[in-house]
Amino acid sequence: MKFLVVQFRQIGDVVLTTPIPGLIKTHLPDSRIDFLTFKVNESLLAANPYISNVLTFRKNDGALSFLNVLKAVRSVRYDAVLDFQDTPRSTCVALFSGATHRVTYENTSRKMAYTDLVPPAQKGAYPTIFKANLLNPFIKGLSICALRPPKPEIYFSNEVARDVDDLLLRRGISEDDFIVTMAPTHRRETKRWPLDHFFDAAQYLISRYHAKIILSWGPGELDTIRAHRGFAESRHPNLHTDIELNLLQLAALMRKARMHIGNDSAPLHIATSQDLPTFTVFGSTSPAWSYPSKTHRVVFKDLDCRPCGKRRCRYGPVKPCLDGLTFDEIKDRLDEFIRQVVLC
Helix, strand or coil: CEEEEECCCCHHHHHHHCHHHHHHHHHCCCCEEEEEEEHHHHHHHHCCCCCCEEEEECCCCCHHHHHHHHHHHHHHCCCEEEECCCCHHHHHHHHHHCCCEEEEECCCCCHHHCCEEECCCCCCCCHHHHHHHHHCCCCCCHHHHHCCCCCCCCCCCHHHHHHHHHHHHHCCCCCCCCEEEEECCCCCHHHCCCHHHHHHHHHHHHHHHCCEEEECCCCCCHHHHHCCHHHHHCCCCCEECCCCCCHHHHHHHHHHCCEEEEECCHHHHHHHHCCCCEEEEECCCCHHHCCCCCCEEEEECCCCCCCCCCCCCCCCCCCCCCCCCCHHHHHHHHHHHHHHHHCC
């Protein structure tokens, strides 16, 4: 069979879809799997040994570019389109493909466009579990994923690994150091722990564990970090706020780090793909987005209003679940995590 996996965005959602090609190949080894996504995500998939071809387009390229994508999809004559995106644009891809099997979630508003509908996210389930449900029309018995959810899979070349080695060498960072990746940004305010708290965490990790901390950020987010007085004015040699990394370089760095601390964002899932222990602060979203394992610890404010899943907090600019969760409140849990998981 020829499968087309469709997941345009976001980066984290694309990372969480990366186990699907491997699952297909494990159960249907003669299958061909292609992946359709936005151009920005191409590098995350290009080295995946289970993917034959990555089809891409840019979100703002216009109708002609998307029409060319539809033509390319049609020419392959896929047997099955797995639509993980479930948007009008992905529905167009499924319909235009001519595939015998067009699969998405049963809560779609465009049911008539699909031949197979599967249950959406189960409450409290890690996302790769309900993503794997889209394979149920072809692979029976995948409910075993509930016992051990598939982990994200990101592959990178030796060249990328060498680039990161060179970067660390130039910064005087050794693989024997206590390297911590920190992702303190997020576009959504209800998922963004305040930078003041992240700075407190960075200072503590440096003073207590002599950590070498490397910050990561997305497009346009470096200015936010530079606008923070603590991060902008800190001259501590162990705090690196200005290292620019692409997605694969971040994955390669995480292969060498000791732990990751951040928000519920794409770097969390990239860290999971590299078996890096994670310590994540959750605001409006469910901790089910963190991989269920003792190596992945979550902290959140125990409030009746969370997880709300909202983009805006009903209490206004001061969000109780995030602004009200100070570093002092989580410090003991961070120490416990480092002692039990990172240093063991």
